Amino acid sequence: MSLAFLPGALEQGLLWGPMVLGVYLTFRVLDFPDLTVDSCFTLGAATTARLILLDYNPLVATLIALVIGALAGLITGLLHTKLKIAPLLAGILTMIGLYSINLRVMGAANLSLLRIDTLITWIEDTGIGDELATVALGLVICLFILAFVYFFLQTELGLAVRATGDNEQMIRSLGINTNTTKVIGLALGNALCALSGALVAQYQSYADIGMGIGMIIVGLASVIIGETLIGSRGLLQALIAATVGSVIYRVIIAAVLQMGLPSTDLKILTALIVTLALAFPIMRGRFTGISSFTKRGEGRAEHQ
């Protein structure tokens, strides 16, 4: 098997990295199964593509996408905290609503950015080579986001967000408004997700209304793959694991595609990977004869 797919998988893994960190924030840190992610990814791509086509600076367009993504998370957060809608449903409502918004933003089901200046072409123009350009951009952004999230989660406010996902009753009894911390966590997670969408649109030179479908599962798959292979003992380790998980996920997908699977089968493949990854602790327990129950309990205490 040729390993020619590796650079491409690395590029993609890094560009999808902020999205995975966003899913880590909502799903793991906040313990909030946020399905907004799917449409929010598309929202980031749509916003950036439209703005770039309107002659906005690509960097400005990307940053605006990030802010718009935070607003999407804010809406899900308010649906849940103010209107007491269950987390899953709140996310689905925003996701469905955003589908129409995304179409309005783009004005069509897809937008092409071919032969138009983007962040990626900027860096390519510096002369470091096409592939290296994307990897460099992805690496710099991932490292920056990782450092930022790591810092944020250790600030006093970040501690409160983490405690909200861990033990809501405790943190309320310490005087924290958990509605606020939830909204902050969701806004941040979705901002990162939209950032990924913005980068991916520029990388692929197009934005498409369907590009975010199943993104929550991709994010989850990456988080779990990272946790399983790298571990999540400390906060920093967990964040690095999520980012590396994003790359490994792309490597697995690329490898399987190269073995001849049609790309239309990708979704079922992703579903199988997540199922396997989720079942891994139980299956490991079965094989080694250790009670899977204690294993999982320890995992919970260890995690983060």
Place this chain on the structure above:
Amino acid sequence: MLNINDVTKVFNRGNINEKVALNSLSLHLAPGDVVAVIGSNGAGKSTLLNIAAGVFPIDKGEIILEEMPVQKDAEHIRAAYIGRVFQDPALGTAASMTIEENLILALKRGQKLRLWPGTGKERRELFRRRLEPLGLGLENRLATKVGLLSGGQRQALTVIMATIVPPKLLLLDEHTAALDPKTGKAVLELSEQIIAEEQLTTLMVTHNMEQALRVGNRTIMMHEGRIILDINGEERKDMQVSDLLQMFERASGKSLVNDRMLLSS
């Protein structure tokens, strides 16, 4: 200090499961009062603590804390001046976070949180100083995740967290009931010591009759959402558990003893 005036709380009103948890209950605590609350299951003890903390709103009456009506304030607002320890050691701490991170949040109770790391040499010193008297070695394990501690260690940590900023009112909800007798005794002694040092006004729910007579300066007994006995001063000093049980039967017309009390006394 704390004035609970004519408070009524009904759960599932208008429903077949309707339950009057507090029935026009009034209770006044003087500054420094340490009150043990006893009563049979369903008497309204936990509800009393929960309405004081603002976990749920009351249907009628008022709650005044140091001249301030607080019955309309949400739980997280009241938390600025109320410290709480729950029965379940898992409820008072965040398992996935370190001892230090838990203590930082406790230290900031009721204050605005900064977008800046809460660690620092000074705080770490303070945490060590507060943890050392426990004799559990936690002062050297600030970076350990709380989920790795035993129930007794977690509950001791919760007591420190609830009092590291002295609250105006301390609520202890059977906070030693889930621990083994030896650990429970140690946690109770720790609580009494801190209460005495900081002169904290305290409401302590307990199922242990001995504890109810020995700890604090006042014992109240609840039954069907009301306070049926309020014992303090000389009367309380010479009182035995058997006297207390007799008084309860006379006041309520029922026998107080249930399985847990038999086991714990």
